[in-house]
Amino acid sequence: MFKIAKQSLDRFSTKTIASVATGVVVAGAGVSIALTHPTASSPIARTNSVQVTQDGDSGLTGPGTESHTVKLPRQLPSKKAALPGGVSTGTSFWDAQTASGKPMSYHTIASPYWPLGTKVKITVGKKSAIGVVEDFGPAEWAVAQHNPPAIIDLSEEMMQYLTGTRSNSLPIKFQVLQLGDGPVYRHSGTGYDMATGAIEK
Template sequence: MQQRAIDTALTALTGTALAGMLVAGVAVESAHGAPADKPMAHNLTSQQVTGHDNNTNTGKTSGKTSGKTGGKTKAGKAAPKTHAVLSGNTTASYFWDDGSGVNGDTGAPASGKPMQKGMFASPSWPMNTKVKVTYQGRSVTGFVGDRGPGEPSHRGVMLDLDTYTFRHLVDGKKPTSKYDTGTSAGHLKGVKYEVLSWGHGAGTKGTPKPLG
């Protein structure tokens, strides 16, 4: 009888303790259960994904930008300079020989090419030699296509320039006609010449020599 009373009391006490534990478990479940964890997990996932995307995009953007910028940049590349194989100064006259007989011309140019702008006459340089002439800051690049001037070359006039080139060197304008420069100047002293490349036609390379 006494033992039964003790068992009953222990059973009651155990039930009370179990009930208390269940209540405590429910409280813990409410405070730290899945419903409370999901928003935190979502926020963390968002931060991780956002951080990953930013790093990935930044890496790609930086790579593309650097690549394109580097590919298009041309800084530091200087344009190639043209070097003269011969340069000097001389007195230049003008001509326009087209075989018309105007101004006593001697016929078609010796090179066989038609008279044109940028055609020069030299007493000795090879035909088709490329020459740049400069006077008072103005320049024209042409080629040797005829022989001349005649006797003036013995007096130091080593270049005969077409009328268009001659007039451009004087004042930057065009001649009155292809036979007349439209100025009172018959010669230009101190014209700088630069031979850019020698021609393969008849003639002699080097310092110009008088005709004949």
């Protein structure tokens, strides 16, 4: 075995720090030492690792490793329940005041089963209008005397636009676009299931 003087070892170590990773032959104090790359059995040998992340964010890996990130799809939101739609008898009304406290307008509609603030698309033939539930009604007896049940009261101005007559009652097509967050007048009665269920068209 070779014996290396302390002075030579000091000189050798300072000259070879930058070359350790390259594997070149370094000479110091007349002694040649060959450095080689680590083999597969070396603790820093190159290995493969797989990282699985929910949104594609990869973590840090240690030295000498290759990282392969597998992206998992984001969890899909649950499908929203269908909003009610179908065919009802539409009647018309005009009152000075509404249950919501808002003044009567073209867009005002009334319903006994939908909460105040609900937006509903009304279609008659090729014409459509969007109303907002701002009042309660018709009364149970008025709902029940029509077939299909009259679960929607339209403002006379909307009825005029859709049919050409302010005071009218006829079958209309309705589609709830957005449920309001106000109070509801009744939770049962004629036409309740039609007003609150998803109706096949």
